[in-house]
Amino acid sequence: MSSIPSHLARVPNNLASKIILQALQRTQASILTNQIQLATGRRVNHASDDPLATSVVSVLDDVVERRGQWLRNLSHADAVLNNVDAALADATDLFIEAKGIASSQVGVGSDTDTRRNQAAVIDSLLIELFATANRDYQQVHFFGGSATARPPMEQLLSGYRYTGQGAGLANDLGMLNPINITLSGEDAFGALSARVTGNFDLDPTLAIDTRLVDLNGARGLGVTLGEVNIDVGGTLSTLDLSTAHTVGDVAAMLEAEIQLTDITATVVISAGGNTFEIAGAGPVTITDLTGATTAADLGLDIPGGFPGPAMGGNDIDARITDQTLVTSLPGLTQPLGTIRLSNGGQVRDLDLSTVTTVRELRNAVESLNLGIRVEIADTGDRLNFINELSGGDMSVAEVAGGLTATELGVRTFATWTRLDDLNDGRGIQIRSGSVDPITGLPDPAADIDFRIDLKDGSALDVDLAGAQTIGDVLDAITAAAAVASLPVTATLAADGNGITITDATVGTGDTSVTAQNGSFAAEDLGMVGSTGGATLTSEDRATVAVESVFTHLLRLRDALLTDDERGITLAAEKFDRDISGLAEARANVGVRSRRVATAVLREEDLRIQDMALRSQVQDLDYTEAS
Template sequence: MALLPVTTNRVSTPLNNQRLLYQLNNDQLAIQHQYDQLSTGRRVLRMSDDPAAASRAIGYQRGIAYSDQLVRNANATEAFYQSTDVVLDRVDNALIEARGAAVEAAQSVLSEDQREALAMTIRQNMESIVAAGNGMFNDHQLLGGVLESGAALQFENDTVRFNGTGAVGQTKVGTGNAETFTVTGATAIGIGGTFQTGNSLNAAINDDTRLVDMRQGIGVNPGIITLSDGDNHVELDLRNAATIGDVVDVLRTVELGGRSLGVSLGADSISIQYGDSLPGTLAVIDAEGSTLAKDLGISNPMGYRSPPLVGDRLSPRVTSSTKISDLGGGAGLNLANGIVIQRGSESFTIEFDDAETIGDVLIAINRSDSAVHAELDEIQGRINLSGLISGVDYSVGENGGTAATELGIRTADADTLLSDLARGRGLSLNPSGPDLVITRPDGIDLEFDLEGAETIQDVMDLVANHPDNQDTRRVRVALNSVGNGLQLTAPTGTEPIRVSQPGLSDAGVYLGWIEEGQSEATAQTNIGVSQLTGEDYSPRDAGGAIDTLLRLEKAVRDGDISEIGRLQAQLDDDLDTSSRTRGRVGVWTQSLIETRSAIEDETVLLKSQLSDELDADLATVISELGARQAALEASMRFIGQASNLTVLNYL
């Protein structure tokens, strides 16, 4: 509390008055400041009151505001979790009830009315799942994709179409990564799930391949390397290299002892040697902190490896901008004639005449009317296909070319396992005789035992290598050039080709040659050729709980006990999928509650520290206020005494 010294007689009257008034004003301001502290409870009211404390307080206030926002985010996220749990509970109950109906329908002694009643029960459960799948909270779809306000699931005749997306909402509720607050229909009920996982597109590197895309997306880090022939050293700064071509161009400029370097790129490799192809020491050393040579697989610090130095496994990841000419190990893909997508009884031809990149292929498929969604798996370098309509079969085949095979998305090819036929049930073989009989047009029976066959190619080899099928009138077997299936052809004879399945065998049916419910099939004759064109032997379910229930409803009405049994197992998988998703939501909720509690505790601590910096100690303020008032009274008394002057004071 500052006080000015008492005036003296040697001080002039104006200066004396100024000093007295300053003291009075200072006391009044101090008292007003004390009153402000009492009325607000704050010690620091402006930055100038205590700059250090005010600066710390601003940091605390910022932290409190951030924590409060995190708590609000957590509350909103918890509400989404609770709504999702309600939806998934409805799905679980519907699947459990449908599972019970399926078990009852698996009996062979039910009447038509009983089967119809069970089918209607299954239908109601399916509609309940559709309604749950269209559940919304706060104007967002819970299962159909965040930011989607329309119905995600829509009935179309006897099918259900998925119009949603796989987008999920994320928010920040802690200091770590963003938390997901919605789930997708694919993860919850399998809708819009993948029905075909493609094969690797086998991308090759070229001069334009980015370093960050190499090694399947792991990347190659630019850096500094040193090359040496034992006597001479050359340091190369490649920190600004963006593509493998940049690296190659710089390496080709190097000369060691008058010998240039020969650098070449393979489909997934780089090779370095002397340009004259003669032996010699060629050391490649990473500078400190650099991993370029190691990443490229050409590191040879001691020169022990003789040239050529070959670094492999450098294949780049496949992105939507990857050129079709760079796929297939660098040979490119032949997409002439396009592909055929079969959806139920409808067929869709998709052409890629204008496609230059893999992204163009995806766009062509996604913009078709086939209700198939194509997505690129960049990590694995392959295309995955999802069916958007439940209750129908899907297949992807050729349209007279090899596009589907080269893209790795043909659903029925020579590598298809026989155990995957009949929708995963495999073939039933004849225990007391041949499993399949093909009668040639000249009347020769070709009998086949499929016991040791594992793939479609094995069946094709059995036909081609049968000892009674080696002459010019032999039966040939090949994959259909359009769509999927197996085709048998032979020169015409007295009778057309005939295929039969003796005894308990169903091989002819599930290889696509014989209609279900029949035991044999006869070929057609066309311009001197007997030809039997088989159906697709590996149609794919769209997948998901709704697709399962639609198929189960039909199987119950038809009394198809075998199909009901298969779908029971599928229902178990669907229930497991839904339950696991619900369990994950529960785990997320528990983790969220714990995180929110920690944030609230942190907020309390921040507020305590803020109070320590800003809040006033009322006892101290009241004590100082009394002292200030006494000082003010003393100042006023002194001013009165000092101002009470007469002429006698100057005599």
């Protein structure tokens, strides 16, 4: 007789059916899960399948995706660098051809017509070089530095101006040390700007609204704000200057603190405009807390302190900024006058009398569109004039006896101009140390560099031995005139640039300058010539040119057109340096390309490893599933 097993409880039929139904549903769900896993090949299809595995897979998905993007970026970088290398190779070929042309046009075997024809070939090379400099790949210009969206070279006046900026474009390549995939114009084609560095510290004076961040500070390290100790006649206090923003803020806070003890005390900017001046009924000493530098930076921590009568601290050296008033530059005659700017064959007289700030001065110069701009020196104490025009010869000169360019320290032909900087850095050739071939003794007469013939028939011989600056040349001429007791003076040109020789003798002859003893000094100074008037002014040989590949090609073309064999030789000498520079740029690109290729292999291997690890966690083991 059958019976119900004792281990089964008595349950209602409805409950039993539900239990059996749930078991069937679980079985069906398991079968469905297995079917989905078999269909997709994945063990984990939903976060609920395995939360821990899902978390791991999510991290690995992100890693794999990033590596995939890095590989795409590396592929793009490799393509760009390959194209950059090809462009540099083409540029090198251009200069090898130009060098060959220059070499073939020196000496016998060439004439004026041949050189003129070769000048046309150089023109075509310039066009090719311009196109090469503006090459791009997928709208990424190779030689624009970090400004890759626009062509980096543009034609301006009779030359070429570089408009790129930065050292190069760095993409996210997944590398610890980023790689620039483009080059700056300077790296590829040499210096693309030249500067006239201001010769003077313009030493701007302080104002109450001068910002503390615009101070070099008494230590030359800027100003670090914090607390200072103040001793007013033995009464000690501490003042926190960390909330000050301007020179006026510091003066007001110091004065208020000191007046708590000495009501007569004042803190002002000194009459010289470069220090804080403190006066009062008794001594005031301001020092730094241990390890701090605020008082020292503000020029207040001075030996013995401030004794009572008005006394200034140390110079806190204000920097020039765009907001600096020109009236705060003590070395300038106010209002400013007119300066003459020349570049690319164009000459402009710029009236600066209405300029009130450094920013306005910079805008005024740049508005001439001569390829000249003004920058504030990194030291913050002077202005530099920058020539951005390859092929242009920049000069900054005075107009009608003015002094503005001189006082700004940017006149290109000034007493401080070094002779080594003349003629595009070639300098001048001065005879010295001549020896008599018969006696073997020094021969001073053979060291004479040039002769000045005067209107009255007399002559003045000038020896420039030892001269290093334009001022030395002026002194040498003046000294020779004094020794010969002749009324001759040599000064800087009052209008424009050059050396003006004034002949005060009376006669019907011409005033002229001729070279002596085979010296090139007079020619290199641009002084060879004659005049029927009382003054003879030399050429301006102190122009500032950009030492770039474009300039050198333009120099060669012009020398060929003017049948200037010496100029052809000088231009050809520059090509060796240009070719070497292009080879260095190609080597630099090659190193970057090699790093990119190595990174591609590494990223591909790592991506495969990450995908394999993800597969172990996420994918289905068919044997186990079956």
